Amino acid sequence: MTSTPIADLWPTLPGADTRPEAAYRLLQAAVESFAERGFHATTTRDIATAAGMSPAALYIHYQSKAALLAEISQAGHAATLALVRAAAAGGGGPAERMRRLVEQFTTWHARARTVGRVVNYELHALPEDAYAVVAALRLDIEREVSALIEEGVTAGAFQVSEVRTAARAVTSLGIDVSRWYTDRSTEAPEELGRRYGELVLRMLGARV
Amino acid sequence: MTSTPIADLWPTLPGADTRPEAAYRLLQAAVESFAERGFHATTTRDIATAAGMSPAALYIHYQSKAALLAEISQAGHAATLALVRAAAAGGGGPAERMRRLVEQFTTWHARARTVGRVVNYELHALPEDAYAVVAALRLDIEREVSALIEEGVTAGAFQVSEVRTAARAVTSLGIDVSRWYTDRSTEAPEELGRRYGELVLRMLGARV
DNA sequence: TTGCTGACTAAGCGCTTGCTCAGCATGGTG
DNA sequence: CACCATGCTGAGCAAGCGCTTAGTCAGCAA
Numbered sequence: 001m002t003s004t005p006i007a008d009l010w011p012t013l014p015g016a017d018t019r020p021e022a023a024y025r026l027l028q029a030a031v032e033s034f035a036e037r038g039f040h041a042t043t044t045r046d047i048a049t050a051a052g053m054s055p056a057a058l059y060i061h062y063q064s065k066a067a068l069l070a071e072i073s074q075a076g077h078a079a080t081l082a083l084v085r086a087a088a089a090g091g092g093g094p095a096e097r098m099r100r101l102v103e104q105f106t107t108w109h110a111r112a113r114t115v116g117r118v119v120n121y122e123l124h125a126l127p128e129d130a131y132a133v134v135a136a137l138r139l140d141i142e143r144e145v146s147a148l149i150e151e152g153v154t155a156g157a158f159q160v161s162e163v164r165t166a167a168r169a170v171t172s173l174g175i176d177v178s179r180w181y182t183d184r185s186t187e188a189p190e191e192l193g194r195r196y197g198e199l200v201l202r203m204l205g206a207r208v
Numbered sequence: 209m210t211s212t213p214i215a216d217l218w219p220t221l222p223g224a225d226t227r228p229e230a231a232y233r234l235l236q237a238a239v240e241s242f243a244e245r246g247f248h249a250t251t252t253r254d255i256a257t258a259a260g261m262s263p264a265a266l267y268i269h270y271q272s273k274a275a276l277l278a279e280i281s282q283a284g285h286a287a288t289l290a291l292v293r294a295a296a297a298g299g300g301g302p303a304e305r306m307r308r309l310v311e312q313f314t315t316w317h318a319r320a321r322t323v324g325r326v327v328n329y330e331l332h333a334l335p336e337d338a339y340a341v342v343a344a345l346r347l348d349i350e351r352e353v354s355a356l357i358e359e360g361v362t363a364g365a366f367q368v369s370e371v372r373t374a375a376r377a378v379t380s381l382g383i384d385v386s387r388w389y390t391d392r393s394t395e396a397p398e399e400l401g402r403r404y405g406e407l408v409l410r411m412l413g414a415r416v
Numbered sequence: 417t418t419g420c421t422g423a424c425t426a427a428g429c430g431c432t433t434g435c436t437c438a439g440c441a442t443g444g445t446g
Numbered sequence: 447c448a449c450c451a452t453g454c455t456g457a458g459c460a461a462g463c464g465c466t467t468a469g470t471c472a473g474c475a476a
Contacts, residue, residue: 037332043463056426058465059466060423060424121329125249165403169407172380172385173377175387187373202413251433261453272435
C-alpha cells in the first residue's frame with residue numbers, strides 16, 4: 001500500500017465523496033513528503049509538483065500547508081481509534097480481545113507506516129487547534145487500552161502491577177513499528193502483528 | 209537533567225577537554241532546539257541566541273548547522289552503545305543481564321529524552337556520511353541485544369520463537385520512551401526502568 | 417451569444433534562511 | 447612596546463520559503 005498510503009483512511013475523511021480528485025492527489029503527495037522528509041523540510045512546491053500541479057493550485061483545495069497536515073493527522077488518528085475500539089469491543093475474553101487489538105494495531109502501523117509516521121512524529125508541527133483535537137484522540141486510544149487491561153486484571157486474565165505503564169508499553173510497541181518498519185522488512189505486517197500479539201499477552205502475564 | 213541535557217554524554221565527545229566553553233553552550237542549545245522543534249524548524253539564530261551569541265559565532269566552532277546535529281547524534285549513539293555493551297557484558301546469567309540492560313536502556317531514554325529525541329527522530333536530517341556512521345552504531349546496538357537473547361534461548365533461560373522480532377521489540381520499547389516521556393511523567397526514570405525490565409523478562413518467557 | 421464559475425498557472429512579493437566577511441577587542445608573547 | 451592569534455560581532459548576501467495576485471480557459475446555463 002505504499003503507492004496509495006492513504007487509501008485506507010480516505011473513506012474516513014469528511015467530504016471524501018464530493019472532493020475533487022486533485023485534492024486527493026495533493027493529500028497523497030503530502031503524506032509521502034511529510035513522512036519521508038518531515039513537515040518543515042517539505043515545501044509546497046514539493047507537494048504540488050508531486051501532485052502534478054503548480055504551487056498555487058494547492059491553495060484552492062487547502063488553506064495552508066499546515067491545513068494539509070492537520071487533515072492527515074486527524075483522519076489518521078480517527079482511523080486508529082476506530083480500529084482500536086472495534087477490536088476491543090468485539091467478542092471474546094480480555095486476552096482474546098487484547099490479542100486482536102495488538103495484532104490489528106501493529107499490522108496497521110506496519111502497513112500504513114507512511115501515514116503512521118506523519119501521525120506519530122509530526123505532532124509538533126500541528127497548529128494549536130488541530131493539536132488539541134488530535135491530543136484528545138490519542139488520549140482516547142490510550143484509555144481504551146488501559147480499560148481493556150484493567151478489565152483483564154479484574155477478571156484474573158492478566159497479571160499486571162501497573163496498568164498505566166503496561167498500557168503505555170502496549171501502545172508504544174505498536175506506534176514505534178511505523179518508525180522502523182520498511183519495505184525491506186522480511187516480516188509481512190500480519191505476521192508481525194501475530195508475533196507482537198503473542199509477546200504482549202506474555203508481557204501482561206496472560207495465562208497461555 | 210533537562211537543564212543540561214548533554215551533560216551525561218559530554219565526556220564522550222572527542223576533544224571535550226580542549227574545546228572552548230562556548231562550543232559546549234552551542235551544543236546544548238542545539239540539542240534543546242532540535243529536540244523541541246526538530247532540525248529543520250530550528251534556525252541558526254535560535255541556537256546562537258540561546259547560547260548567548262550572534263549567529264556568526266556558531267561558524268567559528270562548527271562547520272554548519274548539520275555538523276552540530278552530526279556531533280550530537282554520533283555522541284548520543286556512542287554513549288548508548290557503550291551503555292548496552294556494559295550492561296550485557298556484566299556478570300550474571302542471561303536474564304539478569306537482560307534485566308540490567310533494559311533497566312539502564314529505559315532509564316537513559318527517559319532521563320536523557322532531550323538527546324534521545326534528536327538521536328532517534330532526526331536521523332533523516334543527517335548528512336550522508338554522518339548517517340553511515342550512526343547507522344553502523346544502531347546496527348551494533350541491535351546486534352548486542354539479539355546476541356543476548358540468542359544466548360538466553362540457547363541456555364534455556366528464554367523462550368522466544370523469533371529472536372530478531374523479540375530484539376526489535378526490546379529496543380523499540382526503550383527508544384519510544386524518549387518520544388512520550390515528559391517532565392510531567394509521574395514515574396521516575398529508574399522506576400520506569402525497573403518496570404520495563406520486568407515486562408521484558410516476561411515477554412521473553414524468562415523463568416521468574 | 418453572453419455571463420458566470422471553478423480549476424488552474426505564471427509571475428512574483430515579502431520575508432527568512434544558512435552562511436560569509438571585514439573588522440574589533442582581548443590577552444598572551446617577543 | 448609591537449605583534450598576532452583567538453573569539454566574536456554587525457551587516458548583509460544569495461537562495462529559497464509560504465503564499466498571493468492577476469489572468470487564462472473549459473464547461474455550462476439562459
